[in-house]
Amino acid sequence: MTDTGFIELDGVEKVFEVRRRTGRFRREKRQVRAVDGIGFRVPRGEMVGYIGPNGAGKSTTIKMLTGILTPSGGRLRVAGIDPSRERTRLARRIGVVFGQRTTLWWDLPLRDSYRLVHRMYRIPDARFRENLDRCVELLDLAELLEVPVRQLSLGQRMRGDIAAALLHDPEVLYLDEPTIGLDVISKAKVRDFLRDLNAERGTTVLLTTHDLTDIEQLCKRVMVIDHGRLMYDGPLGGLHEVGESERTLVVDLERELPPITADGARVVRVDGPRQWLAFPAARSAAPLVARIAAEYPLVDLSVREPDIETVIAKMYAERSAGL
Amino acid sequence: MAEPVAGVRAYGLIAAMWVRSTMTYRFSFAMTLLSNFTATGFDFVVILLMFGQVDGLGGFSFAEVAFLYGTTGTAFGLADLVLGQVQRLGRRVRDGTLDTLLVRPVPVLAQVAADRFALRRVGRVIQGLIVLVWSLVLLDVEWTPLKAALVPVMVIGGWLIFSAVMVMGAAFQFWAQDGSEVANAFTYGGNTLLQYPPVIFAQDLVRGVVYVVPLAFVNWVPALYVLGREAPAGLPGWAAFASPLVAAVFWVVAGLAWRVGMRSYRSTGS
Numbered sequence: 001m002t003d004t005g006f007i008e009l010d011g012v013e014k015v016f017e018v019r020r021r022t023g024r025f026r027r028e029k030r031q032v033r034a035v036d037g038i039g040f041r042v043p044r045g046e047m048v049g050y051i052g053p054n055g056a057g058k059s060t061t062i063k064m065l066t067g068i069l070t071p072s073g074g075r076l077r078v079a080g081i082d083p084s085r086e087r088t089r090l091a092r093r094i095g096v097v098f099g100q101r102t103t104l105w106w107d108l109p110l111r112d113s114y115r116l117v118h119r120m121y122r123i124p125d126a127r128f129r130e131n132l133d134r135c136v137e138l139l140d141l142a143e144l145l146e147v148p149v150r151q152l153s154l155g156q157r158m159r160g161d162i163a164a165a166l167l168h169d170p171e172v173l174y175l176d177e178p179t180i181g182l183d184v185i186s187k188a189k190v191r192d193f194l195r196d197l198n199a200e201r202g203t204t205v206l207l208t209t210h211d212l213t214d215i216e217q218l219c220k221r222v223m224v225i226d227h228g229r230l231m232y233d234g235p236l237g238g239l240h241e242v243g244e245s246e247r248t249l250v251v252d253l254e255r256e257l258p259p260i261t262a263d264g265a266r267v268v269r270v271d272g273p274r275q276w277l278a279f280p281a282a283r284s285a286a287p288l289v290a291r292i293a294a295e296y297p298l299v300d301l302s303v304r305e306p307d308i309e310t311v312i313a314k315m316y317a318e319r320s321a322g323l
Numbered sequence: 324m325a326e327p328v329a330g331v332r333a334y335g336l337i338a339a340m341w342v343r344s345t346m347t348y349r350f351s352f353a354m355t356l357l358s359n360f361t362a363t364g365f366d367f368v369v370i371l372l373m374f375g376q377v378d379g380l381g382g383f384s385f386a387e388v389a390f391l392y393g394t395t396g397t398a399f400g401l402a403d404l405v406l407g408q409v410q411r412l413g414r415r416v417r418d419g420t421l422d423t424l425l426v427r428p429v430p431v432l433a434q435v436a437a438d439r440f441a442l443r444r445v446g447r448v449i450q451g452l453i454v455l456v457w458s459l460v461l462l463d464v465e466w467t468p469l470k471a472a473l474v475p476v477m478v479i480g481g482w483l484i485f486s487a488v489m490v491m492g493a494a495f496q497f498w499a500q501d502g503s504e505v506a507n508a509f510t511y512g513g514n515t516l517l518q519y520p521p522v523i524f525a526q527d528l529v530r531g532v533v534y535v536v537p538l539a540f541v542n543w544v545p546a547l548y549v550l551g552r553e554a555p556a557g558l559p560g561w562a563a564f565a566s567p568l569v570a571a572v573f574w575v576v577a578g579l580a581w582r583v584g585m586r587s588y589r590s591t592g593s
Contacts, residue, residue, distance in 0.1 A: 066426050068589065069589055088430075096426045120427060121428060296429070
């Protein structure tokens with residue numbers, strides 16, 4: 001096991017055989033390639049975002065990485081272990097949080113759920129206490145420990161779930177939509193905690209999410225998957241180039257004027273004295289601003305960064321059109 | 324550590340959690356325990372009433388029928404108490420919560436079996452035991468050490484056989500799912516906890532057939548021996564003691580079915 005590939009996937013496939021009822025007794029068999037030849041490597045201690053639209057193959061990938069699902073083809077290793085073959089052995093080394101499914105005990109105080117984890121994973125007492133104290137402090141759980149889980153808010157429960165997944169010192173943490181449905185403050189708490197965890201403990205984190213702010217704030221690296229294939233794997237900023245995204249210069253003029261003409265920029269909208277100019281995200285805004293300031297009666301201006309969501313949506317659209 | 328030991332330990336841990344969960348609603352627990360006890364007791368009251376009118380049932384005296392009832396009732400009650408929850412597996416498959424069990428370092432069967440462990444089911448066991456003890460007092464049988472030993476063997480053998488059948492039923496639910504639904508549960512994270520599959524009927528049929536056969540070994544054949552009657556035509560005399568053997572065979576089959584079911588679930592549905 002080398003440090004360059006703590007999580008390793010090579011040409012991993014997952015094909016589901018779907019039988020659909022087409023008549024009263026007739027069934028049609030159809031193959032769905034949920035994951036279609038994915039390969040990537042995640043070094044130990046990295047924090048990676050794994051994004052894609054619904055049904056793109058995100059969950060299926062996570063389920064293969066945790067050993068829940070057996071891949072139909074390809075090679076897959078987590079910490080040197082083949083997950084589907086040694087699922088229970090791997091379970092001691094990974095933590096999983098399914099955003100929409102709590103593993104906490106509904107009718108019992110939060111503390112009881114942790115006690116179960118303690119015994120189920122056979123965590124040494126001292127280690128358990130240390131980890132629990134840490135989680136309680138950083139996730140702000142002190143006042144919730146004696147509260148039955150059913151009385152917790154969604155955000156509190158999510159924090160509780162994250163703590164439960166970390167008590168046995170997993171080397172990898174899989175998070176499936178960890179901030180879904182949370183309010184802004186809870187989201188911030190969860191993100192802060194994950195950042196600390198990754199920085200201090202070196203826990204490798206793989207995160208699927210719909211909320212791109214999660215990725216922006218947490219992950220240097222992002223992988224985009226669609227139709228079971230990896231479409232992008234690299235730094236978040238690189239998505240802009242791949243997606244040929246544009247930045248927007250918002251210009252306020254002294255009065256209403258015909259659309260500004262400038263090289264390398266085009267006016268996308270005019271509203272009274274205000275105009276919106278789009279220009280390639282990779283280019284500097286300075287020359288453009290200088291030219292406009294020289295030629296037009298400028299009052300104010302601002303630059304808007306491209307919305308990552310739009311970039312990704314555009315990627316999907318192009319991909320679908322190309323198919 | 325050997326898997327069965329790990330399984331039993333995990334079972335204990337989870338069952339204890341469920342007991343504590345139920346105890347948070349003490350009153351409701353007491354009421355369900357009571358109603359459970361009464362409902363199962365009703366069966367027996369029916370038999371009691373019948374014997375008020377006639378002296379025998381198919382050539383069996385009241386005490387003998389009570390003996391048959393008591394042994395089977397206790398065996399089934401024990402199986403239901405310990406393993407009855409495996410029948411909920413189908414639901415867990417459909418709503419995708421089975422996955423949360425698969426990422427834990429303990430055997431899945433133990434987790435599924437202990438799921439929603441309900442102490443109130445002990446009511447059925449107690450009721451069966453009461454009838455059994457009562458029948459033993461009433462029975463006019465010449466007890467031999469062998470006969471006396473056969474009674475607990477009957478109960479424990481029956482318990483094991485019923486449990487094995489329950490596990491088989493659960494394993495069957497891995498296939499009973501609509502393939503597309505399972506695939507959906509995988510790809511979309513399984514919020515499709517909606518329809519109950521029509522296969523539920525097939526499941527009942529299977530259960531019916533599979534329960535009847537072992538019942539003969541749990542109950543009928545050994546009971547005839549204890550009661551000093553002749554074994555059914557064609558069966559050798561040792562058949563009365565075959566229940567542990569039958570239980571072992573059933574557990575091997577159940578274990579295989581479970582394994583195959585799990586494998587098919589993990590490579591998915593169908």
